[in-house]
Amino acid sequence: MERFVRILLLLTTPFLLAQGIERFNTTDLTENFKDGSFESETSGTTVVYYHCRNAGDYPISGEGIMLRRNDADPSPSAVEFHIPNGVGEFTFQYRKAFTGGNNRILTVTVNQEEVFLSPIFGNTSGEDSTIYTQTIPVFKEGNVVIRIAFPTSIANGNRHVTIDNVVWTSVLHAPIALSPSYVSVDHFIPNWEYDHAYDSIEINVFDYKNRIITQTESFEHGLDTTGYEALWEADLIGGRWILDNVLRTTQRYSGNYGAQLQADQGQLTSPVFFKPKSISFYAKKGTNDTSVTLRVMVNDEIIDLINFPITNDQFQLFTYAIPNPPDEAQFIFENGSRVLYLDDLTIVSEGVVKEMLPLSPYSMTSMSTSFPILDLEPNTTYFYTVRAEKEGLSSALSNEIELKTKDGVVWDGNEWLYGEPLINKVAILRGREVG
Numbered sequence: 001m002e003r004f005v006r007i008l009l010l011l012t013t014p015f016l017l018a019q020g021i022e023r024f025n026t027t028d029l030t031e032n033f034k035d036g037s038f039e040s041e042t043s044g045t046t047v048v049y050y051h052c053r054n055a056g057d058y059p060i061s062g063e064g065i066m067l068r069r070n071d072a073d074p075s076p077s078a079v080e081f082h083i084p085n086g087v088g089e090f091t092f093q094y095r096k097a098f099t100g101g102n103n104r105i106l107t108v109t110v111n112q113e114e115v116f117l118s119p120i121f122g123n124t125s126g127e128d129s130t131i132y133t134q135t136i137p138v139f140k141e142g143n144v145v146i147r148i149a150f151p152t153s154i155a156n157g158n159r160h161v162t163i164d165n166v167v168w169t170s171v172l173h174a175p176i177a178l179s180p181s182y183v184s185v186d187h188f189i190p191n192w193e194y195d196h197a198y199d200s201i202e203i204n205v206f207d208y209k210n211r212i213i214t215q216t217e218s219f220e221h222g223l224d225t226t227g228y229e230a231l232w233e234a235d236l237i238g239g240r241w242i243l244d245n246v247l248r249t250t251q252r253y254s255g256n257y258g259a260q261l262q263a264d265q266g267q268l269t270s271p272v273f274f275k276p277k278s279i280s281f282y283a284k285k286g287t288n289d290t291s292v293t294l295r296v297m298v299n300d301e302i303i304d305l306i307n308f309p310i311t312n313d314q315f316q317l318f319t320y321a322i323p324n325p326p327d328e329a330q331f332i333f334e335n336g337s338r339v340l341y342l343d344d345l346t347i348v349s350e351g352v353v354k355e356m357l358p359l360s361p362y363s364m365t366s367m368s369t370s371f372p373i374l375d376l377e378p379n380t381t382y383f384y385t386v387r388a389e390k391e392g393l394s395s396a397l398s399n400e401i402e403l404k405t406k407d408g409v410v411w412d413g414n415e416w417l418y419g420e421p422l423i424n425k426v427a428i429l430r431g432r433e434v435g
């Protein structure tokens with residue numbers, strides 16, 4: 001709700017909160033697709049476009065820009081906003097244009113790094129005037145190029161989309177995080193400096209530890225719903241998956257949807273998982289018996305090949321524990337000669353990962369330049385960044401500082417924590433509260 005209200009505010013009072021806006025009222029776009037560029041209505045910003053046209057009969061509000069497709073000939077459609085003075089949040093609206101039934105999907109990159117992949121939309125034949133609003137936290141200073149296009153991997157074909165009401169906020173100059181002024185067994189004091197007056201400072205603290213990570217893909221988002229397609233990409237558990245001839249289906253074990261693999265050709269290729277321990281999934285056959293082949297890949301070589309016969313017409317749980325988990329592995333699921341339904345694919349892996357502390361981010365309203373972070377573990381790596389806020393705007397995150405707490409024990413007034421005092425360990429006597 002809060003997000004919704006904020007977007008409305010941005011769109012209705014652009015000059016109060018927003019730094020930039022582009023409504024496509026003064027462009028050189030025509031009804032023919034072409035490449036070109038024009039000066040934005042926001043001074044200093046240039047809009048560069050490839051194989052685009054005006055919104056024609058498929059507007060959002062008045063004029064807009066229409067992208068067509070990913071085909072190489074004459075060039076894949078894209079629109080770029082070259083913004084000179086930094087971007088905080090970037091918001092745009094999009095809708096299906098024309099009436100073809102091909103699915104629509106958009107990708108957004110910031111300085112060539114992908115930050116957003118849209119859900120599929122507009123994939124039933126006929127007009128669809130649904131307007132989608134997307135806000136992306138960019139928080140970058142200096143020159144920023146934001147590009148809206150189709151993912152590079154999708155097949156040829158028209159996937160017309162109109163874009164309009166592009167709005168972005170400014171970004172505050174980020175504070176600079178400095179090395180901690182104090183590090184002990186169970187706490188440290190981060191430091192930072194700044195050259196602007198801010199309303200508050202936020203301190204983000206992460207620890208960095210080995211963890212067991214369990215992720216389940218329930219196929220509620222990201223799958224193509226139009227027809228079987230080769231090399232479809234989607235952000236599923238663990239990152240980017242490649243889906244060949246996999247369709248979204250209402251045959252499911254949980255939620256509203258599952259994945260349907262085409263007979264003989266359905267394939268899911270996972271991203272790399274760190275120290276994967278086990279894989280489980282629910283599967284059932286279509287009309288006929290079929291199977292799933294699971295290939296465990298390390299550096300593009302198959303190290304394990306398992307076949308699961310799928311002969312039940314109710315969803316059934318299949319589990320495979322990976323012997324001697326490799327440091328990094330990728331998985332390919334492939335189905336047999338008949339249609340297969342799949343849902344709730346779970347991968348358990350291990351990894352030294354950063355995780356934000358439960359009390360983080362810490363927020364300080366005063367303009368001090370330090371803040372003690374307490375109750376930490378000894379001999380553990382921590383990271384922190386700081387971010388400034390003023391009048392509803394945020395800065396980019398600062399640089400990141402890494403530190404390690406000392407190896408030692410703590411006397412909390414009643415007992416020793418983290419072991420017993422040893423000659424080579426630091427010991428901390430925590431002050432007792434009086435009162």
Ligand SMILES: [Ca+2]
Pocket residue numbers: 023024025060061062063064164165
């Ligand atoms: Ca407009």
Ligand SMILES: [Ca+2]
Pocket residue numbers: 218219220252253254255256257258343344
């Ligand atoms: Ca599901």
